[in-house]
Amino acid sequence: MLDRLxxxxxxxxxxxxxxxSTKMFWLGALLMPVITLILAIFGMFxxxxxxxxxxxxxxxxxxxxxxxxxxxxxxILRTDVANFLNVLSDREPLxxxxxxxAEVHEATQTDAMPDLVNSFMEFLEHPxxxxxxxxxxxxAERFSVWWQNNSSRIVELAPTxxxxxxxxxxxxxxxxxxxxxxxxxxxILGYFIIPEGFVNSNENAKFVTENILKQDLANxxxxxxxxxxxxxxFAESDISRETALWLLQRASFQTSKAVEPSxxxxxxxxxxxxxxxxxxxxxxxxxxxxxxxxxYILWFLVFIGATILMTNTVEEKSTKLVEVxxxxxxxxxxxxxxxxxxxxxxxxxxxxxxxxxxxPLILGSNVAVSFxxxxxxxxxSGALSSIFNPLFxxxxxxxxxxxxxxxxxxxxxxxxxxxxxxxxxxxxxxxNLVAIVPLIxxxxxxxxxxxxxxxxxxxxxxxxxxxxxxxxxxxxxxxxILILVWxxxxxxxxxxxxxxxxxxxxxxxxxxxxxxxxxxxxxxxN
Amino acid sequence: xxxxxxxxxxxFEQTRKKFGSLVALDRLxxxxxRGSVYGFIGPNGxxxxxxxxxxxxxxxxxxxxxxxxxxxxxxDVRHLxxxxxxEKGLYKRMRVIDYIVYFGRLNGMRKxxxxxxxxxxxxxxxxxxWEKEKCQALSKGMGQKVQLMATLIHDPILMVLDEPxxxxxxxxxxxxxxxxxxxxxxxxxxILSTHIMEQAESxxxxxxxxxxxxxVLEGPIDEIRKGDVVSVDHEGDVSxxxxxxxxxxxxxxxxxATLQVDPECDLQTLLKSIFERTRVTQFxxxxxxxxxxxxxxxxxxxxxxxTTADA
Numbered sequence: 001m002l003d004r005l006x007x008x009x010x011x012x013x014x015x016x017x018x019x020x021s022t023k024m025f026w027l028g029a030l031l032m033p034v035i036t037l038i039l040a041i042f043g044m045f046x047x048x049x050x051x052x053x054x055x056x057x058x059x060x061x062x063x064x065x066x067x068x069x070x071x072x073x074x075x076i077l078r079t080d081v082a083n084f085l086n087v088l089s090d091r092e093p094l095x096x097x098x099x100x101x102a103e104v105h106e107a108t109q110t111d112a113m114p115d116l117v118n119s120f121m122e123f124l125e126h127p128x129x130x131x132x133x134x135x136x137x138x139x140a141e142r143f144s145v146w147w148q149n150n151s152s153r154i155v156e157l158a159p160t161x162x163x164x165x166x167x168x169x170x171x172x173x174x175x176x177x178x179x180x181x182x183x184x185x186x187x188i189l190g191y192f193i194i195p196e197g198f199v200n201s202n203e204n205a206k207f208v209t210e211n212i213l214k215q216d217l218a219n220x221x222x223x224x225x226x227x228x229x230x231x232x233x234f235a236e237s238d239i240s241r242e243t244a245l246w247l248l249q250r251a252s253f254q255t256s257k258a259v260e261p262s263x264x265x266x267x268x269x270x271x272x273x274x275x276x277x278x279x280x281x282x283x284x285x286x287x288x289x290x291x292x293x294x295x296y297i298l299w300f301l302v303f304i305g306a307t308i309l310m311t312n313t314v315e316e317k318s319t320k321l322v323e324v325x326x327x328x329x330x331x332x333x334x335x336x337x338x339x340x341x342x343x344x345x346x347x348x349x350x351x352x353x354x355x356x357x358x359x360p361l362i363l364g365s366n367v368a369v370s371f372x373x374x375x376x377x378x379x380x381s382g383a384l385s386s387i388f389n390p391l392f393x394x395x396x397x398x399x400x401x402x403x404x405x406x407x408x409x410x411x412x413x414x415x416x417x418x419x420x421x422x423x424x425x426x427x428x429x430x431x432n433l434v435a436i437v438p439l440i441x442x443x444x445x446x447x448x449x450x451x452x453x454x455x456x457x458x459x460x461x462x463x464x465x466x467x468x469x470x471x472x473x474x475x476x477x478x479x480x481i482l483i484l485v486w487x488x489x490x491x492x493x494x495x496x497x498x499x500x501x502x503x504x505x506x507x508x509x510x511x512x513x514x515x516x517x518x519x520x521x522x523x524x525x526n
Numbered sequence: 527x528x529x530x531x532x533x534x535x536x537x538f539e540q541t542r543k544k545f546g547s548l549v550a551l552d553r554l555x556x557x558x559x560r561g562s563v564y565g566f567i568g569p570n571g572x573x574x575x576x577x578x579x580x581x582x583x584x585x586x587x588x589x590x591x592x593x594x595x596x597x598x599x600x601x602d603v604r605h606l607x608x609x610x611x612x613e614k615g616l617y618k619r620m621r622v623i624d625y626i627v628y629f630g631r632l633n634g635m636r637k638x639x640x641x642x643x644x645x646x647x648x649x650x651x652x653x654x655x656w657e658k659e660k661c662q663a664l665s666k667g668m669g670q671k672v673q674l675m676a677t678l679i680h681d682p683i684l685m686v687l688d689e690p691x692x693x694x695x696x697x698x699x700x701x702x703x704x705x706x707x708x709x710x711x712x713x714x715x716x717i718l719s720t721h722i723m724e725q726a727e728s729x730x731x732x733x734x735x736x737x738x739x740x741x742v743l744e745g746p747i748d749e750i751r752k753g754d755v756v757s758v759d760h761e762g763d764v765s766x767x768x769x770x771x772x773x774x775x776x777x778x779x780x781x782x783a784t785l786q787v788d789p790e791c792d793l794q795t796l797l798k799s800i801f802e803r804t805r806v807t808q809f810x811x812x813x814x815x816x817x818x819x820x821x822x823x824x825x826x827x828x829x830x831x832x833t834t835a836d837a
Contacts (some may be wrong), residue, residue: 003634007632010628010631010632011632014617014620014628017613018617018619018620020618022619027781269741316615318615319613319616320611320612320613320614320615321616321617323579323584323609323613324609324610324611324629324673324676324677325632326583326584326603327582327583327584327604327607327609327611328604328629328632328633329632330601428614507579507584507585520546
């Protein structure tokens with residue numbers, strides 16, 4: 001028995017050493033997380049760039065109503081002014097700031113914000129009257145002059161103002177023909193048609209655009225149009241906007257998670273509900289998807305490994321090395337050894353990745369936090385402990401072993417009956433198609449871990465390792481044990497079938513014809 | 527098992543192997559003497575490789591039995607067998623010495639012993655300078671020598687070599703020949719298959735000629751070659767030899783007829799009988815070469831035909 005195991009170990013060791021002793025292996029293994037990191041950093045920079053350097057899109061409004069377009073324009077302006085004043089209110093003035101801004105900041109500290117907005121809107125709203133110079137007049141007048149002449153400074157201070165993204169073309173009386181030409185020339189993103197009677201009916205209201213998939217402009221404009229129309233309706237019904245909003249307020253529940261209830265010093269009574277729940281952060285929500293990520297990595301490793309195993313089998317068959325090996329070993333020993341060797345190679349890759357991820361987090365987290373504050377939030381959120389939860393790590397290893405053995409034996413057997421890689425890939429296609437199902441259903445399974453679909457899929461052996469990895473935290477112990485026993489039995493069954501096919505298939509010069517040929521190999525002797 | 531006084535290393539007994547409807551080996555029965563060089567000869571696809579695969583335990587017979595080194599199950603004596611398959615592959619990225627040591631360890635050797643033995647073999651095969659090179663750097667001939675070293679490292683007492691001379695230059699052929707002969711001197715048994723009849727004739731103590739899965743001819747070389755071949759250059763056609771006593775078979779190409787005669791046949795009487803029937807211009811009597819026996823038994827067309835029975 002020990003001799004047999006030693007032979008298996010020798011095969012595994014050789015395959016592992018050969019795979020891991022090449023520069024390409026380490027380069028590939030290192031490049032994967034490095035590329036992922038580069039992509040993540042690139043994504044963050046791209047997001048920052050997108051946030052800071054937005055290309056402004058223009059739009060036009062054809063107003064066939066009695067001035068709704070103008071009211072919407074003013075509503076947008078009012079929101080921008082309020083937005084800007086809020087920014088100024090929260091920001092300490094700097095010595096280099098314009099004088100008027102310092103004065104506005106001071107006003108925001110003393111005056112009520114709606115009143116301040118109203119006072120500024122008096123001079124800013126359309127149609128605009130002629131304004132005095134910047135040095136004369138009231139604060140509202142001077143601010144209005146400054147506002148009209150410093151749009152880039154406004155965007156710099158308050159990047160979320162609407163004209164940082166969209167600007168209305170104010171040329172009067174453009175015809176639809178002219179607008180269509182502007183659309184074709186990409187001078188505007190689209191134009192809105194506000195029909196007569198728009199307050200009562202959306203009929204004939206249109207947003208004309210060349211890019212029907214890009215709806216952000218329409219959604220944004222709709223929001224302001226809705227507000228203007230609501231205000232009109234509230235006024236007609238003699239209801240104040242505040243009352244109306246109060247009436248329309250939606251009920252909402254803050255998503256929280258239960259924490260272990262703390263007890264007072266004598267340990268007799270749990271503390272109140274407030275202490276036993278905790279608000280869920282974004283990172284914690286991300287942490288909830290850790291099993292799905294494990295499932296993805298598991299799938300990726302199992303298939304990379306099983307495919308490499310199949311390729312190696314075909315190569316060793318074609319060079320007849322396998323014949324020499326089979327004169328020294330049983331086919332099962334050879335298969336087991338090769339499977340173990342590949343598994344060790346993959347675990348080396350995973351170990352390297354964990355090492356690479358852990359080092360900067362442990363040693364250089366301060367540096368990372370200084371560059372990306374989100375990393376700090378992530379580290380403090382406890383998501384890391386969700387991701388490296390021992391339950392997931394241990395089950396990852398268990399289901400990796402079972403999944404890799406299941407698919408590794410299957411693909412080795414298929415590889416043994418093929419003369420070249422192309423043939424093997426063709427024969428493996430049905431297995432690959434079946435195996436991709438849990439990957440496609442990864443997110444639905446993650447969202448309903450105790451549902452009927454994941455439960456049924458967890459009992460189907462080709463899906464079991466991947467589905468179980470995703471739902472393991474939610475399954476009952478009885479279900480878990482049953483699955484382990486069932487999957488182990490199925491894997492041993494596949495090993496037995498693979499042995500039958502491999503032992504005869506590896507010596508065949510021509511591959512057997514499809515399923516019938518494989519069945520014949522299972523039925524026959526070597 | 528191997529300590530018994532059995533005179534043979536291998537015994538096939540009614541051994542049959544079928545692949546679907548194809549009979550690759552048809553009730554082969556033969557005994558291979560211990561301490562001999564035994565040749566498997568036959569055309570491509572005759573069943574030689576199948577017989578060798580059964581012998582080393584890679585394949586199992588459909589029916590019949592095989593006893594190897596007195597064991598009924600080859601697995602029990604696998605570590606005493608060294609097998610060199612017909613098509614020879616190497617782990618290209620492995621170093622030469624590691625490759626040889628690897629096969630030693632697979633056959634139960636300790637690493638230290640395997641390294642020592644591998645170095646000795648590399649020296650014997652004059653490949654010491656290549657010890658640390660990767661196998662992919664070797665020429666075809668060198669690669670074959672390395673494979674042979676991997677076959678020999680654990681000192682097998684039964685060596686099964688499928689076409690050991692193919693691809694080797696004359697110098698390396700001699701090296702391999704001397705290795706085989708040395709092993710036999712150590713009372714090991716060497717079973718080899720070859721297409722080169724001269725090699726078989728000069729190296730083997732006994733051969734089996736396999737054709738279409740059947741043993742057509744089997745025995746010591748001297749016995750197989752026993753019997754005369756007479757070539758007659760004459761002016762008549764092949765019918766002049768009809769009914770001649772002692773003539774087993776006749777083939778005639780042009781004026782030259784080749785007669786296979788019974789070993790007991792008196793050549794003087796035969797010559798006299800032929801003179802009575804035709805005008806003879808030349809008469810030669812020789813022992814048949816293995817090549818001639820091969821051609822005679824297998825037939826020219828079949829000898830070169832390709833089949834897939836060796837699968």
